[in-house]
Amino acid sequence: MTGNSSLRAVASLFWSGNRNRLLAGALLSLATVLCGIALLGLSGWFITATAIAGLSVATALAFDVFAPSAGIRFLALARTASRYGERIVTHDATLEVLAELRERLFRGWAVAGAARAMAARPARLLFRLTNDIDALDSLYLRVLVPLFSAAGAAVVAGLALGFIDIRLGVASSLFLLAVGLGVPTLAARLARKPARRRAHALEVLRARSIDLVRGQSELTMAGRIFAQREAIAEADRRLAEADDAMNRTETGVSITLGIAGAVLLAAILIFGAELAERGYISAPVAALALLIGLTATEPFAALRRGAVELGRTLTAVRRVGPRLGAQDSTPAINAPNAARTSICLKHITAVHPGSVHPALKDVSLQVGHGERIAVIGASGAGKSSLLAALAGEMIPVGGAVSSLPSVLFTQRTELFNDTLRGNLVLANPASRDGQLHAALEAAGLSRLLARLPDGLDTMLGEGGAGLSTGQARRLALARLVLRDAPVWLLDEPTEGLDRETANDVIARVGWFAAGRTLVVSTHIRREAEGADRIVRMAQGRILAEAHRGTAEYNSLLEGLRPE
Template identity: 35%
Template sequence: MKALLPFVRMLLAHRGWVFAGMLLSLLTLLAAIGLLTLSGWFISASALAGVSVLSARQFNYFTPGAGVRGFAIARTVGRYFERVTTHEATFRMLAELRSWFYRRLEVLGPARLQAFRSADLLNRLVADINALDNLYLRVLVPTLVALAVSILVVLFIARYSPAIALLTTVALLLAGVLLPMLAQYAGRRLGRLQLLLLSRLRVRLLALVQGQADLHIYGGVDTSIQEAQAVERQLQRTQLRMALISGLTTAVLTIIAGVAGVGALVLGTELVLSDVIAPAHLAMLLFCVLAVFEAVAPLPLAYQYLSKTITAAERLNEVSGASAGVCYPDADLEVPVIPGQIMLRDVCMRYTEHAPLALDQLSLSVAPGEHVLVLGHTGSGKSSLINLLARFYDPEAGAVELSGCPVRSYSETTLRAQMSVLSQPVQLFAGSVADNLSLALPDASPSELLEVLRRVCLDQVLGDNPLEYQIGESGSRLSGGQRKRLALARALLKPSPLLVLDEPTEGLDAVTEAAVIKGVLDSCQGRTVLMISHHLQMANHFDRIIVLDRGCVIEAGTPVELAERPDSRYNQLRAL
């Protein structure tokens, strides 16, 4: 239950809606019980009054008739506004929860989020948060309202018969306390399993949809479908068992209410025969006893699924409670003094505690406005260099400086303003070309957007109006090279002193690659460019080349200097 406490506190932020919903729920339930109770008395009293002409004339039909109509109207109107307020409170809480959860995800960064699958995170953001609507709508409000209504009704019945009040109290304890406890115990494991199976099924289905092309190529579609179907069958069996528990608790609740009604009828009959209460009061008490079970009727089902709600809360707390891999100061401790400068001194970095070093005593420097090409085979530490500069990870040892100051001294906003990064792989968003470009510079004019498309040779291949071209989900309507160039254009558009490019020409032919690199470098005069690549065709266009191997700089120099060394790694790479 401790897992639910943070979310209960979130409800207090909307306490106006929360308490209004509770009050309306209480009044609505009291109106429903009052309607049935008064109707029982009214019908019985009217029947008895009709025994003689005199009693019929003396009987007041109008007051109880108005009461019945008043209770009926109050129940109908109250039910409507109770639904409005309780659902408004729930939806407000769910909306706040999604924003809260996303903010927790954002601060974790890539270092921590790698421990979770994206489909699982999406399931937590959507399904697990939706499961928390059970907390307010089906647990807190019904429990508190049932307690208040039960006390009021028992006190009312006690005015006429303490024995019937005691019987009603025992029956309410059985139906409203013991039965929900048994339902929670019976559904504890199944509710948790149901949520986990639902998450597992969604992960498998998302993987099946996203990986259709490869699954078709390698003949794995049937196997993937069978695995998803196996999880679905297990989920269906779990849901069936939960439904059986729900049916059983409903039957037991009906039996308890029926026994309480029969007991109230027997005790009430004795009281009528003893002239302790009037005959019409017997029907009133009997209907009141039967009606009060409406207050506790939702509780067994709510507590049966409480374990599902608790599991959802635990899964959300697991992510939100994770410590951030990188912590940024709230305000800049230092301000950039040499925009575009990069300096790394004896940097060591590893991705997990026991993993091998990705960077080992790495030292390098890049001057402002310098265009540098970083070469190296896969696993040599090129992408790790980007992760350090973007501060997705912090080094284990050594110093990382950007624009003349340690990267640790910048707030996240200032750090992001210092660089524009083309990552690997690229991420595009469904919409138009202009929509994707505008992420880098929201107030860019159409002419600026067309110019940057021209720089990457993408202005002539997307039709007459390239800015309005719809690229599809994740750029599915673009080729691999076009996706890369669109992401490159977006990186170019961001006005930052440093441009970091990870394999920007991957998937391009030699002619297009040469044109794109020339367009990029021409547009970055006075701007620092750090480009990571396996390709050497355009190496001569860079001011300097740095070659990495096993996380270390093994050689650095101008293209001419390295080419003049017969045994240089640069020449070895050119010879491949």
């Protein structure tokens, strides 16, 4: 996806779901700016007119102080209300869009091909969900809204000054638009490279810091601990250099806009003084024009930071944009045509991305309803690849896969820093508390649940911290129970568990898998003993199959690890 396509993808997401609030926020921002200009201009006119009227008793008695006073109070209240409303509306709309962006980005990386690529560098997903998404709030809050309000203020200020003198209005409006928009545009170009370097340096700094914290033992044993510290310091230096460059650019924008404001103010002062001297306008009107010019440049100052960070924002757009419209390229797995068949593989061949050797080669397998299959073989034989192909997580390059809906129980137990309920409903978002309690009881966690002070609302730490390995595995089993699929694919379900816990997990799996088709990848005897058929794999091929009760079945079973 090109840069323009990525920008359109992000902009369409902002626009599609929150256009009314986004427009309302921009209009409220413009209203705030206009109320500020009108308030200062009217105040200057009122003070000047009051001072002149007080020179004589007749003019003092004839001067109406109530209408301007009411206007000043109204504008002050309107400015406060519009500012408050603008902050509420714009931030609410932006935060909602960013939340949806995170969800879409997570789903975009969850498709089969992207998920495998991301597994090699999991920190990248974290940076995309945090740094890059956070950078996108500048697109609306610091670029589009200030741009709209500043341009609107320049036009309105030009119209107001045009009623005083058409030449003054046109010249002031053109000057404001040229300088007020040109300077931030130039700043955005100058800060593009430093902003990109800053984004990259920040990502490198965080990644290296995480590596240092998590790999202290390995780095110390390899004698690389000091080298890692130096690498972190180098990334920090690059980050500081990028920050300095961006700050210098922002300072230059502030100085340039300040000079431009002073030039405009001096021009209005000279031109207004000349008009007043000729009698074309009164002194209060000249003061009004001067104060309009004084406040007309202020809205452009809000563009400073947005322009400086535009490079970072566009970098984030290019990174996340392609994944927003990503579609899972995994073909849908159809149900088998044959009656009483749950799984049917016909001569499938599959290759891991970046590998030249196929993980599966000409594999054919047919599994009936309710049949239990144990897939055995040495590490690297293709057992996990076979389950991944059945689950639709590996795309075959040849052959055909058909299967009833399945759920994959992986070797790793993935738990999140969330409540117990939050970790369970990942399997079935529509689950009610009664179903969650039943699933936990089925997994043997009812006693644990009874001891937890907050029950289902108990928070788990990162990766399920607070639970033992066996409890975490049982929690994953509870999710498996909640996922009511006719085919269960289990990848070494008791690996790393003690004998008692492993036997209990196997027994519970066997009990709750009744009536379901079960395919278990294993090299442990206890996991294969309940199988109706054993399939032995090597080098991505099925070399042997044996049914229960045969001598070959017993021979294959005896060759497995006892525990």
